[in-house]
Each structure stands twice: as structure tokens, then as C-alpha cells.
Amino acid sequence: MIDELDTTSVRGSLAIRLRDAVQHRWPAEVQAVGVRGSVAHGDDVDSSDINMVVVTYRPKTGPKPTRRRVDGVPVSLAVITGEEGLGQARALTPQWPLVADGYLTTFPLYDPQDWFTDQREAHLTLLSEARPVEFTREARHNWALASGAHARAVRLTQWYDTDAAMVLMAEARVHAALVAGLITRTYFRNEADAVKRTGVAMADMQELDAILKYQAEELTARGRPVDGTLGELFD
Template sequence: MADNGVVIDELDASSPRGSLAIRLGDAVQERWSAEVQAIGLSGSMAHGDDNESSDVNVLVVTYRPKTGPKPAMRKVDGIPVDLRVITAEEGLGQARQLTPRWPLLADGYLTTFPLHDPQNWFADRREAHLSLLSEARPMEFTGLARQDWAVANGAHTRAARLTQWYDTDDAMILMAEARLHAALVAGLLTRTHFRNTADAVKRTGVAAADMQELGAILKYQAEELTARGRPVDGRLGALFD
């Protein structure tokens, strides 16, 4: 996997989002100075390509559980803010694990701008994740891809049935789920991570896939998983492999 986690060198304090991020960081440090180990920005602000519709994604890292600010999602001065809180131990543990949602999680591990990080925790988390990726075997990614494929295929099958019953609203919801998990399959099979769900479905070409097209994509993915030693169907005993 190419390491494309490029982080900005400096935050633009003159922009409304940059100014808000700095104020948020200062407020957290002032109120919970003894409990907070690090504060960072992820998402578009960390990449330096945020715009007027961007959120301010803030991660607060605490020394101990149930300390520091509470997680929150709301607008501040008209700007959407996603405030997440995690302990240092838990955050490093997550970075050392592969899950079916890896294509959506890796960008956060690799690309975070530190607002406050005197002990270089975010750099340690990045290195922990890069180490994991360097040691991970191809079959680990393929096994996780098969889990996402099962979710995608199940949602696609239910959507097709609901369409026959003219329940188009629920079918549309399930199709969105199927497209996302099909995108995750593609990301895992190619070791590609994405910025967010919209980026995932767009870059993998499933964003506009209709029922028939998505069915063909899932069929191709099933064949690819089988070729890589992780068939999507098999005898009962294979369920535990």
C-alpha cells in the first residue's frame, strides 16, 4: 500500500475553521490540562484541502478512560464539529488492528495534524499502523474483504427483493449499504484506504451502480475472493476456517 498520508506543515489560523480548531484545542487544554495527552485534527483539515462545507474533526487523547471532554457532534459558530475522545492506550491498540472497516480508518491513523502533542503520540500511532501494514499477510486483507462482501451481498439481495415489492425507499437504503461494503472489498483487496465513505464509493466506481451493475461487481468480487483462497461459499466445516 502506498503511504499517501501527507499532513499539512502549518494550520491556517486565518480561516474560520483553522481559527475554530485552535480555539477548541486551547479550550480543551485549559479545562482538562492534567487529563489530556494529545489533541489532533484529521480529515480534510489535516490534508489541507478543507473548504466551506468541511467539518472540524478533532480527536482528544486522554491518559485514562472517562476523563477529558465528552464526545460531541454539533455546530460551533456555524461550523460542523466532530469531537472524538479516546485513551492513548485504546488509540494505539486500534492502530495495531486490521478490521473490515480498515479502508475508512487508515487515513485517520496516518494523517493527523497535532494541535497539542508534546509526547509525539500521533507519530507513534502512525508508526504503529505502518508497522502493522508492513507485517500483515495478504490473506488477512482477503479474509476481511470476504466479511464486507457478505454484508454487501446480503444488502443487495434484500434490496432486489424489496424492489420487487415496490418498497423503493428501503431498497435505496440497502443499496447504499451494499455499495459502501462493495467499495470496502475493493479497498481491502488493493490495500487502498479512503478519506470517507463518499470517497470510497466514488473512487471504486460503485457510487452510481444500479441493481444489475452492482450485482455484476459483487459476482466479480466473489470470483476474485475465491481465486485468492477465500471463497464466499462452501461446506459447513469451512465456516470455521
């Protein structure tokens, strides 16, 4: 994470303006404001967006979550209460490889009570206490989604609906990447980073089928088989 925001850049200066606008309009409701993603990592480029998060004291206060362009720059504004944000940081979910970076790398633009530090510490505590079986359980969830999307893509190809098959293959690759991330406790910056770093970005149907079979064997070896009896459904 960066030590200081570059306010001379287009995205850095816009982030400050957005923070000031939020604080000016909701001065009593906002607990913290931060920026995530490439701006927080310090490797943003001209095509990068601004990933802002606003933390409020109470639900349904402050700005509404939104996505739009501001002065030509894509902006994503997330809004969450302090309690909810800490709760999310303490929970392991199937989306962990895509959300962990936000918990661990947020540059505070306004944070008088060190809320973002608390969120980071809450997530680090979760990671230190989570058992391997908890990660494989979430991995199995993503495997089911990847396998289902892959099967539908195969069927659509047989029906010559290649456009829809391509969409489902993209979905299958993402979930296969999340399986790999959960098994290895690796988190990613975004979906594109996930499929690239796990080597599934260019996998065709046969290659992805082989990857899914390997992942199924790995999950079985780790005590989370992808197939089972009805009684095992709730384990």
C-alpha cells in the first residue's frame, strides 16, 4: 500500500475531491473514507478507476452506493456501516480471494478513529484462526459453480450457441480461479488478476475440464469431496 496519496495525479486529486464532497454533505454520518484498488496500491494508470469506500455510523445514511464516471474517470463508491464492515472482515466466504485485498489494502482519506486499521486487524485475526477445512469448504462451493457453468457451456456449444457458451466459460474460469485461491490461501486484486495468476485465463473447454477434475481430486484429498450422499449435503 502507498504511504502517501499522489494528489497531483488525476485520480489522486479526484479522490480528495470526492472525500471532501462526502464529508461536506454528510458531516455527522461519515465515520471514515478510504480508497482501494490500484490507487491504494500506487500502480494506477490512465484507464484505472477509483474504488472508494465510505463508512457510516448508521445504516441507510450517507451517500448511496454508485458506479459512474466523474470528469471522465470511472468511480465505484461503496457504502457500509462500521459494524457491518468489521463483520464482513471477520467472515470467510466463497468470494474471499476477491475481497481480501480490500480488507488488507485501503488507503485512508479520512479515518480519525483508525477504522480501516481495525478492519485489517479483524481480517488478519480471521486468517490466523481459520482452519484449512474452512477454506476448502468455500472452495468446494466455487467448484460447484465452475463445474455447472462449464457443463452448460459445453451443452450450448453442442447447440451452436457459441456466444452464450463464451459467457459461461468466462464465469467458469473465474470460479475455478477462486477454487485455486482458496486452496492456496491466495487473494487477488480482481477477477482478471485471478484468472491470469492461476493460469486459467486461456483454458479452453477441454483444459478447463481437466483443471476441474484435478481440483475435485484435491478437494477430496482435503476432506471435502465434490460429490456425496444426501446426508452429506449439509456437512
